[in-house]
Amino acid sequence: MSLPATSAWLPDLLFTGARFESGLALVADAQGTILRLSREPADLAAAQRLSGRALLPGLVNAHSHAFHRVIRARSEFRSSAQRDTFWTWREVMFRAATALDPDDLLRASRMAFLEMALSGITTVGEFHYLHRAPNGRAYAEPNAMALALVRAAREVGLRICLLHSAYARAGWRRTPSPAQRRFIIESPDEYLTAYASLRVALASDTVAGLAWTGFAPHSLRAVPPDYLRAILPAMRAHAAPVHMHLSEQTDENEVCLAEHDTTPIGLLEHEGVLNETFTAVHAIHISTHEAVALARAKAHVCACPTTERNLGDGINPADLFFARGLPVALGTDTNVQTDLLEDARELEYHLRLKYLQREILAPAPAPEVDSDPSALATRLLACATRHGAASLHAPGGSLELGRAADFFTVALDDPALAGADVATLPAAIVFAGGRSCIVDVVIGGRPVVANGRHPQQAAIVGDFHALQHKLWAHL
């Protein structure tokens, strides 16, 4: 189905990135690219009227493991008389990881992506590490699992950056558990071949901005320096996004110190991995010195607060990053809860709990200027949109000429937002909004969600119920 030569939408209010404005139509071309924000009478007259709604750039979910959706609500209990941690949670995740074939993964990720779309997310960065069959052998199509993820995103209508994970080993001086056999591609050459092959398979989707690849050396646990060195030339040549789990747990840092006598960031800087294509996912347990190194490299950070609180990882030091101008993207990670607005507010809120103060990430008030009641919310919205798009090299993220027409709308009469005005609406959305407020989701000019529903919703949910029954009913 092709789009008309131009499409236009006229909401009550449109978020320009700094504030909401009224009387602005968003006009896109037949490729779903933004031509203009317009007050021209002809554009206003031609536009589809989105009455009672405010329009914002689509949310960008910069870090997801879609298949974790199958363990939602399945790891929230004491598994041992000792303390539970990230590592005991990981055993549950490994159990799920072992069970899924490509068709299962399609069904699981379609469910995860559906919920994302309904929550206003228009692009996902899918950090993918289930490469091989459960027995550790390559599938006949080595990228069968990656392609299932891309297909799921296409069926839902979401843009996807497939972050293809390099995973060489279980960890320093560690034998892989059976589950990890699926993750491991021991040879950097084999990894790069699989990556190149995926890139070719997605070539036409990449041109259309619908699906593209990025590198994801999993972590320094999983990828030692010699492996990193082997794939670095390809990462530099392709100039694609490079995402890496980093300093999520203090144990990681300790092992890195023991193995390499430096911190993860220190090692990556030394190896020349840090640059403007690099995103440090989590980056919780890091020093000011390390934040400075990331900033110097013009790298990105991706925080995942809903997951980081669930796993007991710790509080993201976003104040360190904001102070140095490091862009912080957001991710739903384990999808234990899919609500990027909740992630946005937690970035601030967890710091309030740490410091017992308020307005940690807000800009200082400008003298002689009225305070903007949404200055903080605007920064947090940038994390959920623009910074995510920059981290993933995604075409959306802001409503500007040449960017993709990816957006969502909220109902101004939703009980969570009611009573907000133009000035306070960003703060209302960030601090009180959620899926209940969302009416439309449009990606590349095409409607994906209308009236809070996705056309394939019932089928996707039904398939997922069947999958969960298959996976868990024998327990």
Place this chain on the structure above:
Amino acid sequence: MSLPATSAWLPDLLFTGARFESGLALVADAQGTILRLSREPADLAAAQRLSGRALLPGLVNAHSHAFHRVIRARSEFRSSAQRDTFWTWREVMFRAATALDPDDLLRASRMAFLEMALSGITTVGEFHYLHRAPNGRAYAEPNAMALALVRAAREVGLRICLLHSAYARAGWRRTPSPAQRRFIIESPDEYLTAYASLRVALASDTVAGLAWTGFAPHSLRAVPPDYLRAILPAMRAHAAPVHMHLSEQTDENEVCLAEHDTTPIGLLEHEGVLNETFTAVHAIHISTHEAVALARAKAHVCACPTTERNLGDGINPADLFFARGLPVALGTDTNVQTDLLEDARELEYHLRLKYLQREILAPAPAPEVDSDPSALATRLLACATRHGAASLHAPGGSLELGRAADFFTVALDDPALAGADVATLPAAIVFAGGRSCIVDVVIGGRPVVANGRHPQQAAIVGDFHALQHKLWAHL
């Protein structure tokens, strides 16, 4: 409108307090009181079928200041070059407190209560301190403001415990700010007269379980020991709920130490205020010793995590309370976000961020028994239901013989809950649920919300928009 002699509902699953069960009908009498949970064929046949839905006891919001709803999204910015805290937030709240007349309060609280109902809340504990006119004079009807709150609850259909606040002073050696003139009733006798008069005004509602009173000595800042002593006999005689803000901020504790040479809990224990009618609201900055004192008195705690994170109050030490069997209720407090399920999960999650562990509030696994994947969620649901009802002396809170037929349903095919089974559904609801999942809300056997909508929703939202315009448009 009277109810039929009996009403019955048959969901796919019904939460008994420990687990979900299928094939159970909930049967209530004409007064909306639960007669039985039934598997009798006649009851099942007569029941209204709630297909595709799971039924839970209504949530109990044990601590609300409804009027704070008017400042939602209006205090999330840096107000000064110094640090922002609870105290700078309070200035914004005081500004709103000064502006509202009884009719404004009706409109503001109707909005807050509507959002609560849509979120599954069936009873609210409204901690009310706007007693007088803005100039500090009593209204002709001294309880005009309290009665506006009760009317708002009635119009929405919510049960309300009106916690009538005693507020004698701004604080130790502090002159009241102009805003506080509304709060202050200097004479204990006048306070008790107003309380008694409100009790009489609500007598028939109290018999029906729809509206009743409780005492709310605001805090030790606002209520010195001699005032407490003066109202203590009435509190004992009435045996109503007694709620008090306590150790929300470290400053409070320091001032209490300076004035009384003891902690707030120490002072209250000494004055004989702590007993099974007492609820300590917040109780964040307290010692193990103080938790023991609360437990010894069989008192309650009310945590308000969504507000406590917003205000930078700190992390509620629910682990201290759970370890001593102290029941923890939950409140939405400032209503900056109205989502008691979010409060429930934060009770656990904030502790995970504190300790960098998981499953802090979960019961230890029983040896030789399969772990219950919802054991933790069941505890958190008790906080959001049963413990709240106990704190407020509310008739709902659990689906048992003789309790009120107050409940809500969730859609099992909601994208947040999809894929859960009977065993994991409580965890899915607590860790991923929210207003989007909620279909029906029934209070005392009467439908209040159907299909996620309240019949008065549009009018209440419209009125609230007009109020907000009046309050804030000149800014």
